[in-house]
Every structure is written in C-alpha cells, then in structure tokens.
Amino acid sequence: MKMPLLLAISALMTINPAAANPPDAERKPFTVTTPFGASRQDDYYWMRDDERQDPAVLGYLEAENAYANELLAPLKPVQEKLYGEIVARIKQDDSSVPFRDHGWWYYSRYEAGKDYPVYARRKDGQGVDAISIQAANEAGDFAAEQVLLDVNELAAGKDYFSVGDYEVSPDNSLLAWAEDAVGRRQYTIRFRNLATGEVYPDTITGVSPNLVWADDNRTLFYVENDPETLLTVRVKKHVLGTPAEQDQLVYEEEDDSFYMGIGRTRDDKYITIGLDSTVSSEVRYAPAADPREFRVLAPRQRDVEYDADHHGGRWVIRTNADGATNFKLVTAPSDATSRKQWQDWLPHDPEVFIEEYELFDGFTAVGERSGGLERVRILRADGSQQYVSADEPAYSMGLSVNSEPDTQWLRYGYTSLTTPATTYELNVATGERRQLKQQPVPGYDPSRYATERVWVEARDGVRIPVSLVYRKGFRKNGTAALFQYAYGSYGISMDPGFNGPVVSLLDRGVVYAIAHIRGGQEMGRTWYEHGKLLEKQNTFNDFVDVTRALVAQGYAAPGRVAAMGGSAGGLLMGAVANQAPQDYKVMVAQVPFVDVVTTMLDPTIPLTTNEYDEWGNPEQQEYYEYMLKYSPYDNVAAQAYPAMFVGTGLWDSQVQYWEPAKWVARLRDLNTGSAPVVFRTNMDAGHGGKSGRFRRFREQAEYYAFVLDQLGVAEEP
Known part of the structure; x- marks a missing residue:
C-alpha cells in the first residue's frame, strides 16, 4: 500500500533534536546607541572578540560545534555518500585552458588527490598552443613545464592557505605572489627568481592580493590594508632588495567609503589606480615605463561611476554618466584629465x-x-x-x-x-x-537533465526571472522537494551556471531553482537600485513570492522547500526566516550578514563605511529605522522557525563570526518550534570557508545531508 506523502516524509527523518542539548549562551545586557539617541539592548554583544582569544567566546563556539556533531552523527553515512558523489564528479588531475602572454603559455593544474593547484607555464614555440599543452597535461607530460608555484608545497602543515594573486615581471624573470595563511584576507607578498628558484628575503605584510610590476622589472606596486578595518587605503611601491619599511607611498585614499585596486592597461602603457565606492569611481594613471606621477582621468563625482582601459591610442571608458543608467561606452584622448574630453561611442540603451x-x-x-x-x-x-x-x-x-x-x-x-x-x-x-x-564531469550525462526559465509575478507586479533545473522524468504534480537559492545584493548577478554538487540533489528528485531577485543586476541597473537602501524589502519579498509561485505551479510540495543564501544572501535567509517561516521546511545560511544595524553603526568593522550607500547609514534616523525593520537579529520573534543550518568562519573578515553566533543564540531563546538549529564554526577559516578544493565539499556534504533529511528525501539517488 502506498503511504501518504507526509507520512512517507516523516518516516525518512533521522535527526532527533532531543538527542542533544543545544548550548545556552549567557545573556549580558549591553546598550547599543546611535548619535541621534536611539538605543537597543543586545544581550549577546559580549560574543564580539576582535582578537579571537576570549575563552568564553571560543568555548561557546566549540560547544555549538560539539552539539552539531552530536545532532548530525546519524547523518554521517549520508554525508559520506554525498561527499563521495561530489568528489567523483571532479577530474582530479585537471588543468585550466592555457593562455599566451609575453611569449609564454600560462595555466594551472591539479594533481590527483591533492587539494591545491600548481601554477605553471610553457615557452611559446612552433606547434605550441592551448590544445597541444592541454594534451600534454592530460598525458602527464610536464617535461617542458616551468612551475611557478606549487601551492601544495606552500600549504603543507597549514590549516588554511590561499594564493590570492601572482604576477610575472615584464621580462619574464621574476615572480611576485600574495599568500594568506589565516583566512582573514590579509596577505603577504613574496618574490622568486624564476631562473634559479631562489625565494628572495623581501617580505611585505598586511596587503590586498593585487600586484603590478613596472617596466623596470624591479619595482612592484601593491595595495596596503588598514590593519583594523582591512580597507584598502594606500598604494605603495617596493624596489626589490630594499626593506619593506622603506617602501614609498604612491597614493593614500582618505575617504573610507572607497575600495582601491591597481592594474595595467590593455596596451601595457599605463599603470592604473582604480577607486570605487558604491556610487562613485575615479581612475588615476601613470606611464608604466616611468610611473612617478599619477594623473586623474576624471575627478570623482557622486553618482558617476566609470572604469577605463587604454588601447589604440585612446581611453575607452564604461560609465553611467549623463543619465546612462545601464552604462555606455565613451572614448577619450590619452592625456585626458576631465569628463569634458569624453566622446560617446556605444550609446546608452535602457x-x-x-x-x-x-x-x-x-x-x-x-x-x-x-x-x-x-x-x-x-x-x-x-x-x-x-x-x-x-x-x-x-x-x-x-x-x-x-x-x-x-x-x-x-x-x-x-x-x-x-x-x-x-x-x-x-x-x-x-x-x-x-x-x-x-x-x-566524470559520470555526468547532461541528456538526463532539463533546464528552463520561468517568470514569477511579485506582489508589486514586477516579473522575476527564475532558472530551474531537474532530472528528466520530473512531474510537476506538487509532490517534489525544492531547493531555492538566491543572493540579491551589491548588483551581483547569480547566473545559471553548472554546479556539480547540485547533481546529487537532482538525482534524488529535488528541483533546484535560482531566483534572480532584485538587488542583483540580472535585469539591468534598475534591478539593483530597486533592491537596496530604502527598497531592500523588495529583495525579501521577491524571494518569498518566487517560492509561493513555484509551489502553486506544482514544482514542489508546500512542506518540502529548502532555501539557501550566503553572506548578503545570508541576510536574505535571516529576513525571510523572520517574515515567512511557514513557507520553508529548512534553510541554510552561510556566513550570514544578520546583525545589520549594529555592524553598520561601527565604522571600525571591516567593510562598514564602504557600504553606507548599499544599506544606508544608521547614524541617520531614516535609515536606522528602515534597517531595524528587516535586520534578522533584531527581528527574531517568538514563533516557530524552519530547521536551520548556519555556518561561519572564525577568521571571516567580511561578515564577522559574532553576527551568526549572536543570531543563533537569540533563535535558541525565542524559537517556539521543534525543528533543529545547527551552528557550525570553522575555527581555521574565513569568509570563503576552508581552503583546498576537497575540504569545502565536506562542508557542503554536511549541510546537504541535513537539508535532504529535513525535506524527507530518500538517501539513495
């Protein structure tokens, strides 16, 4: 006899929340105030420890990890199976497509069983091209290869390691690279002689992963971070063989709402300094052959953004100036210093x-x-x-x-x-x-799967695009499980690209959806503008409306919907959990930005001041009150919440670990439901999770197993 759907689902559940007692964090009253006099009580403010050394804080995080281990122990076999499936779809000795630059072909490759890439190059010559190099790599023929960096060797014995950037000098003789051994995105620059392999003693610390050589092959430009806020504040230049303390200051940015980066133009004639805030840009440039003086291409102006490249004796500039909301292309002469010299080339199209x-x-x-x-x-x-x-x-x-x-x-x-x-x-x-x-993708057959694009009408009448994928044979009869993902901030678009781990969901009958909600830029610049500041609520409404529409159209059963987002997408998860908990069975929030008001009130926290034009400045009452209405931490209520899997990294420099820690503690206080809440802290990782290509899949397998269990999805594909 066929079991009723809900009975069949409950029969698959393997987690027993009563099997473990979740940590009960101590409350310590603390008042958070604003310059205009408003105040809020924050009982868990004490969890903030900038040094990551407070025994009470570390003890709480470890207790949550222990609880997660106990709660998820029954799912270990499913985790291992999922991990095995995900890793089996990775060609372990794969390599990237080589590209040619200054007489060499550059690529990265992996060796079977190893976590980190090898960065290498081959000399250009007769019969040498991208296809022949890939064939040689496939055959394991590395005789003609010069290894630039074997990251496996550099990472040996370290819990975390990442190479953020590397640059070869114009004469192909020297290598500079930026490495991070903590996960906080504070990098160290080192140098190597590519002919001898010698690593020079020159070491530069506290920088961003952004490097540019000058034409003299001895001078390296880099961007120094503020040690507290981690903002990019100074461009300096280092002459190889001299102490880093003597490095010359090239440019210092005094406005802490701007990010900074450096580069070389397409024709290699200029070194550029790019300065960008949420609503304004500025480019400075100097000849790469003699980079002593940087000129401003066009002075910054609020609500005017631009980026520029130089080729063919002219600047080509992408800008939103003069009402070009969706941007246009303009040109300018090589010595340009003003917008008055810009000439329209590719006009704006709404x-x-x-x-x-x-x-x-x-x-x-x-x-x-x-x-x-x-x-x-x-x-x-x-x-x-x-x-x-x-x-x-x-x-x-x-x-x-x-x-x-x-x-x-x-x-x-x-x-x-x-x-x-x-x-x-x-x-x-x-x-x-x-x-x-x-x-x-070993073992993957694309003919077994189907993708489609649907449009959902949000509550204000705006049509939201949604990308869907499922295994062929799926029937739109309202019984399936749905896994819905979105981001919805900073104008970052979540495009429908292939995702190997998702195949494990599809093979178990799950429908996977990407909701292209406002706050991203999928539908143009206005899509972003209508999903930030005082219109941020559109982002949350869009996500919920997509869910309800997909359920109404039969893509999923009402009680079998999972949701996931990370970072600013974690804010999305927190807001939706407060505003529409009944629509979701389980949610995954990775490194979630959930304590919006407190963070944005503190300019010493990395990224805060850069983002006043994204979220608003809560020192102004209008923005304070609006942000307070949706801030996940501030709006946790006495109601039943979906099952939650919350992940963070102790060394996260973008969303500090204490935001999700405080949020989970408050959820444990007020949640009237019985669904489990899991809080996992990676004690040796930052915003991107653990380093290495395989370790992150163990994390993914863990929350996939949790999600599948909550949705009542069978363990076997």
Whole structure:
C-alpha cells in the first residue's frame, strides 16, 4: 500500500533534536546607541572578540560545534555518500585552458588527490598552443613545464592557505605572489627568481592580493590594508632588495567609503589606480615605463561611476554618466584629465546593461545583459556587429581570458544549469568557432537533465526571472522537494551556471531553482537600485513570492522547500526566516550578514563605511529605522522557525563570526518550534570557508545531508 506523502516524509527523518542539548549562551545586557539617541539592548554583544582569544567566546563556539556533531552523527553515512558523489564528479588531475602572454603559455593544474593547484607555464614555440599543452597535461607530460608555484608545497602543515594573486615581471624573470595563511584576507607578498628558484628575503605584510610590476622589472606596486578595518587605503611601491619599511607611498585614499585596486592597461602603457565606492569611481594613471606621477582621468563625482582601459591610442571608458543608467561606452584622448574630453561611442540603451568589454586591434567585445540573460556583442572596426549565439533558454555567457589584443580570436565562456563550463574561441573574421575545453564531469550525462526559465509575478507586479533545473522524468504534480537559492545584493548577478554538487540533489528528485531577485543586476541597473537602501524589502519579498509561485505551479510540495543564501544572501535567509517561516521546511545560511544595524553603526568593522550607500547609514534616523525593520537579529520573534543550518568562519573578515553566533543564540531563546538549529564554526577559516578544493565539499556534504533529511528525501539517488 502506498503511504501518504507526509507520512512517507516523516518516516525518512533521522535527526532527533532531543538527542542533544543545544548550548545556552549567557545573556549580558549591553546598550547599543546611535548619535541621534536611539538605543537597543543586545544581550549577546559580549560574543564580539576582535582578537579571537576570549575563552568564553571560543568555548561557546566549540560547544555549538560539539552539539552539531552530536545532532548530525546519524547523518554521517549520508554525508559520506554525498561527499563521495561530489568528489567523483571532479577530474582530479585537471588543468585550466592555457593562455599566451609575453611569449609564454600560462595555466594551472591539479594533481590527483591533492587539494591545491600548481601554477605553471610553457615557452611559446612552433606547434605550441592551448590544445597541444592541454594534451600534454592530460598525458602527464610536464617535461617542458616551468612551475611557478606549487601551492601544495606552500600549504603543507597549514590549516588554511590561499594564493590570492601572482604576477610575472615584464621580462619574464621574476615572480611576485600574495599568500594568506589565516583566512582573514590579509596577505603577504613574496618574490622568486624564476631562473634559479631562489625565494628572495623581501617580505611585505598586511596587503590586498593585487600586484603590478613596472617596466623596470624591479619595482612592484601593491595595495596596503588598514590593519583594523582591512580597507584598502594606500598604494605603495617596493624596489626589490630594499626593506619593506622603506617602501614609498604612491597614493593614500582618505575617504573610507572607497575600495582601491591597481592594474595595467590593455596596451601595457599605463599603470592604473582604480577607486570605487558604491556610487562613485575615479581612475588615476601613470606611464608604466616611468610611473612617478599619477594623473586623474576624471575627478570623482557622486553618482558617476566609470572604469577605463587604454588601447589604440585612446581611453575607452564604461560609465553611467549623463543619465546612462545601464552604462555606455565613451572614448577619450590619452592625456585626458576631465569628463569634458569624453566622446560617446556605444550609446546608452535602457533595455541593455553593459557589464564588461575587451579591446582588440580590430574589434571590441562587449559583455551585456538583456532580458535577464547574458550575451556577447562583437563590434568590428568597420562598424558592423554580431552577437555570439546560445542554444538554451537559461544560460550564462561572458568574456574569458583574452590576454593579447593582436588576434582575430575571441575567447568566451558558456555554461548552463545542465552544461558544464565550456571555453570557446570564435574567429570574428571567418565565424569559425572551436571548443577549447569543457569542464570534465566524470559520470555526468547532461541528456538526463532539463533546464528552463520561468517568470514569477511579485506582489508589486514586477516579473522575476527564475532558472530551474531537474532530472528528466520530473512531474510537476506538487509532490517534489525544492531547493531555492538566491543572493540579491551589491548588483551581483547569480547566473545559471553548472554546479556539480547540485547533481546529487537532482538525482534524488529535488528541483533546484535560482531566483534572480532584485538587488542583483540580472535585469539591468534598475534591478539593483530597486533592491537596496530604502527598497531592500523588495529583495525579501521577491524571494518569498518566487517560492509561493513555484509551489502553486506544482514544482514542489508546500512542506518540502529548502532555501539557501550566503553572506548578503545570508541576510536574505535571516529576513525571510523572520517574515515567512511557514513557507520553508529548512534553510541554510552561510556566513550570514544578520546583525545589520549594529555592524553598520561601527565604522571600525571591516567593510562598514564602504557600504553606507548599499544599506544606508544608521547614524541617520531614516535609515536606522528602515534597517531595524528587516535586520534578522533584531527581528527574531517568538514563533516557530524552519530547521536551520548556519555556518561561519572564525577568521571571516567580511561578515564577522559574532553576527551568526549572536543570531543563533537569540533563535535558541525565542524559537517556539521543534525543528533543529545547527551552528557550525570553522575555527581555521574565513569568509570563503576552508581552503583546498576537497575540504569545502565536506562542508557542503554536511549541510546537504541535513537539508535532504529535513525535506524527507530518500538517501539513495
């Protein structure tokens, strides 16, 4: 006899919340005040420890980890099975598509069973190209290879390790790289002689992973971080062989709402300093051959954003100036210092968002968004143009690594929820297209899966695009489980790209959905503008409305919906959990930004001042009151919450660990339901989780097992 659906679901449950007692964090009253006199009580403010050394705080985090271990112990077999499936879809000795630069072909590769990449290069020559190098790597022929960095060796014996950036000097003789052994994104720069392998004693600490060599092959430009806020505050230059304390200050930014980065232009003629806030930009430039004085390309102005590159004797600038909400392209002479010198080239289109561009000798490639999807437009020197084609209803497409401008071949990437990441190159003169590589996914057959794009009408009448994927044979009869993901902040678009671990969900009958909600930029710049500041509630409404529509249309059963978001997407999870807990069976919030008001009131916390134009400045009463209405931590209520899996990293520099810690403590105080709340802290990791390509999949397998258990999904595919 067939069991009723809900009975069948409950029969699959293996977690028993009564089997363990969750930690009961001590309350210590603390008043958080604002400059205009408002105040709030925060009983868990004591959990903030900037040094990460307080025994009481560490003890609480360890107690939560112990509780998580006990609660999830019955799911260990499922975790191991999921981990095995996920790792089995990874080609362990894979390598990237090589690209040519200054007479060498560069790539990264992995060795079987190892967590970290090897960065290497091969000398250009007769018969040497991307395809032949990939074939040699596939065959294990590394005789002609020069290893730049073996990150496995550098990471040996360390709990965390990451190489954030590396740069080879213009004469190909020296390597500079930035490494992080903590996970807090405070990097250390080191140097190596590529001919001898010697590592020089020069060491520069407390920097961002952003490096640029000058033409003299001895001078390196880098960006120094503020040690407390971690903001990028100073550009300095280091001359190899001299003490770092003597490094010369090149530029210092006094406005702490700006981020800073450095680069070289397309034609290698200039070194640039890029300064960006949420609503304003500025570019400074100096000749790479003699970078002593940096000139301003165009002075910063509020609500005017721009980025610039130089090629063909002119600047090409992407900007939203003069009402170009979706951005336009303009040009300027090489000695430009003012917007008055800008000339429109590719005009603004209210239906097309210009996202990126790449300059070549005979054409320009433009990455755009239209109708919620990406496309690549080719602009030829003769004025003609064409679009790169796509074959699926929901996909992601964008410019790939195009390291040299003197070519007819354009590289671009293509992927979808069913198509693994693929790198193509297109000859813009002949139309010939060739596939350079598709991400190998052992055991995966794309013909077994289907993807579609649907539109959902939000409560205010705006149509929200949603990308879906499921295993073929799925029936839209209202019985399936749904796993819905979104982000919805900073204008960052969550495009429908292939996700190997998700296949384990699909094979168990789960429908996977990406909700392209406001706050991202999938539908153009206004999509972002209507999902931030005093319109942030649209982000949360969109997510909930998508869920309700998908359930109403039969994609899922009402009691079988999971939701997930991370970082600012964790804020989304926290707000939705407070506002619509009944719509979700289980939620995953990774490194969640949940204590919005307290964090934004404290300018000493990394990233706070940079983001007043994203969330609002709560020192102003209007923004304070609005943020207070949705801040997850402040709105935890006496109600039944979904099952929750909350993850954080002790050394997270972007969302401090104490935000989710406090949130979970308050959830434990007020939650009237019986669904489990799991809080997992990685004691040796930062915002991106543990380092290494396999370790993070163990974390993913853990919360996947938790989600599947709560949804009542069978353990076997």
